[in-house]
Amino acid sequence: MRPKIEKYYPLIPVYVAYLVMFLIGRTMPSMWQMVALLAFYCAIGQAFNIFLGMTGYVDFGYVAFMALGTYGMALGITAFYQTGLGIGIIFIGLLLGVVMATLLSLAVGSVALRLRGAYFAIATIGVNEGFRYFVEGAKIWGGSEGMIFSRELKEAFGAEMASQLSTLWADVAVFIIAVVAAFVTIYYMRGKIGYALTALREDEDAAKVMGINVTKYKIIAFITSAAFAGLIGAMAWALKLTYVFPPDVFKIHYTIECIIVVLLGGAGTLLGPVVGGLIYAFSKYWLAVVAPGFQLLIFAPIIIAIIMAFPEGIMGLVKRRAKGTGWEKYII
Amino acid sequence: MALLELENITKRFGGLVAVNDVSLQIEAGELIGIVGPNGSGKTTLYNVISGVYSPEEGRVIFQGKDITNLPPYRRAPLGIGRTFQIPRPFKSASVRENVAIGAMFGTLSGKVSVDESLEIADHYIELVGLQAYKDKAAGTLTPTEKKLMEIARALAMKPKLLLMDEAMAGMHPSDIDNMVKFIKKVGVEENIAIVSMVEHIMRAMVGFAQRIIVMHRGAKLVDAPTAEALSDPKVIDVYLGRPSGD
Ligand SMILES: Nc1ncnc2c1ncn2[C@@H]1O[C@H](COP(=O)(O)OP(=O)(O)OP(=O)(O)O)[C@@H](O)[C@H]1O
Ligand SMILES: [Mg+2]
Numbered sequence: 001m002r003p004k005i006e007k008y009y010p011l012i013p014v015y016v017a018y019l020v021m022f023l024i025g026r027t028m029p030s031m032w033q034m035v036a037l038l039a040f041y042c043a044i045g046q047a048f049n050i051f052l053g054m055t056g057y058v059d060f061g062y063v064a065f066m067a068l069g070t071y072g073m074a075l076g077i078t079a080f081y082q083t084g085l086g087i088g089i090i091f092i093g094l095l096l097g098v099v100m101a102t103l104l105s106l107a108v109g110s111v112a113l114r115l116r117g118a119y120f121a122i123a124t125i126g127v128n129e130g131f132r133y134f135v136e137g138a139k140i141w142g143g144s145e146g147m148i149f150s151r152e153l154k155e156a157f158g159a160e161m162a163s164q165l166s167t168l169w170a171d172v173a174v175f176i177i178a179v180v181a182a183f184v185t186i187y188y189m190r191g192k193i194g195y196a197l198t199a200l201r202e203d204e205d206a207a208k209v210m211g212i213n214v215t216k217y218k219i220i221a222f223i224t225s226a227a228f229a230g231l232i233g234a235m236a237w238a239l240k241l242t243y244v245f246p247p248d249v250f251k252i253h254y255t256i257e258c259i260i261v262v263l264l265g266g267a268g269t270l271l272g273p274v275v276g277g278l279i280y281a282f283s284k285y286w287l288a289v290v291a292p293g294f295q296l297l298i299f300a301p302i303i304i305a306i307i308m309a310f311p312e313g314i315m316g317l318v319k320r321r322a323k324g325t326g327w328e329k330y331i332i
Numbered sequence: 333m334a335l336l337e338l339e340n341i342t343k344r345f346g347g348l349v350a351v352n353d354v355s356l357q358i359e360a361g362e363l364i365g366i367v368g369p370n371g372s373g374k375t376t377l378y379n380v381i382s383g384v385y386s387p388e389e390g391r392v393i394f395q396g397k398d399i400t401n402l403p404p405y406r407r408a409p410l411g412i413g414r415t416f417q418i419p420r421p422f423k424s425a426s427v428r429e430n431v432a433i434g435a436m437f438g439t440l441s442g443k444v445s446v447d448e449s450l451e452i453a454d455h456y457i458e459l460v461g462l463q464a465y466k467d468k469a470a471g472t473l474t475p476t477e478k479k480l481m482e483i484a485r486a487l488a489m490k491p492k493l494l495l496m497d498e499a500m501a502g503m504h505p506s507d508i509d510n511m512v513k514f515i516k517k518v519g520v521e522e523n524i525a526i527v528s529m530v531e532h533i534m535r536a537m538v539g540f541a542q543r544i545i546v547m548h549r550g551a552k553l554v555d556a557p558t559a560e561a562l563s564d565p566k567v568i569d570v571y572l573g574r575p576s577g578d
Contacts, residue, residue, distance in 0.1 A: 195432065202425065207422075
């Protein structure tokens, strides 16, 4: 059925962007680190957009899910590195990361998502800090010292493969996660979930009266978004850096970056997180070169100005412009 | 068995009694007009029926089932649809998507697919005459168009009871006449009990309602067949601003 396929056309520009990035990185080894950084911001934008963009709720504790993904991978590797499972331990780590992130999101979501927007946002601020102090205070998972597992990785895979995992495959995985997250986003958008989320984002009370179980749909978006955060943490942080240090992973800074990427690109659009991720990561990279140490000082007002000028984000604006033109079916 | 039964409903906001000990019954397919001055509790009564508020006292019974404590999203699929006094479209979504949302989530089976919902939406959009605006964002419609869209959205839910909160306020008198005819026709054809406010337009009310409920200061003042209600001296008093009883 042609119209069915057509619903997924907006994936084309997203995937073209990822493909171009990937090919540039692979053909020019000196570019790989930068491309990986770009992919990281696109991926977290894509993941966070599923919640922030589609529901309109802001989760200030989002980075906690990335942190749990990181710990999941760390625990998987340290617990299983001697079992001879080979690459299997990476999958165990991923699975642990996703499960831990998902469980936390379920716990937080089923309580906090009953609250309205601003109250929810406030409630989530505590989650990240709370979890960090819990890890440090209860001295679990290495407590405030964190976990280092480069030795375990080397033992399980050999020095060369371990280094490849960190410098190449972890980044490739981030690309794959971004690709899958984009697919899930449009799959949701085109299905009942997307309609329910649009309705509740616009008017929660009216949505309820139309028969929508708003809490259920908010939780679906929240968990999905958290699961992707877990995957990203497991790959982009744990496997890439081969250590976890609580102050580094439970860092609200990353939540803010997620929010910026999504709002800049256009909340609730498919291409927005890619555009936002690229612009944000590029400027961050570039500012670090031309004005090291002053990135944030320069960045903050620019970002605020852009978001004020384009409240629907860049893609929100483009989407509106594309309406009624031939581009319409490629852009959401 | 009545379609809807309210038993001694009282709803308070702090010290204010918005609905005061109201009991009423609505039969399947009945066309009812509800009138009453500003603040007399009409919208609050709708909110209690659709589940936006739970009453402090009394019971709401729908098709024999006590739904007093059921959340709104579980009442809608039973067959309770409504429009809002101040239209509440899902602004960024198109008219078609808005109406489809009604079809998708507002029916009991819950198994209406997205594509089916969009088809159902097309049908009701045409019925209310909004086909030219189908793909427009609902937020860009005029207030009257928004009201029409809300009617289509509620009808797409296949309600057994449709509560229309001033659906025709602000419309041109000739449009109101058409609207009343249309609503009446749909109600009869699809066997929907409709409670509508046709405020200030008695002529329209007479053409529509088989029964009239008059609200006054949260209480049900009159509940009688249309002709009888309109000649009731209490109703005349309310409209002349000389409320009886005090
Ligand atoms: N959410 C609320 N909080 C506090 N008071 C409320 C609330 N909703 C309604 N009221 C009050 O309850 C009373 C009944 O209001 P309601 O809106 O039901 O009247 P109405 O008959 O629909 O009036 P109108 O014709 O103006 O729409 C009013 O005094 C109103 O101020
Ligand atoms: Mg009212």
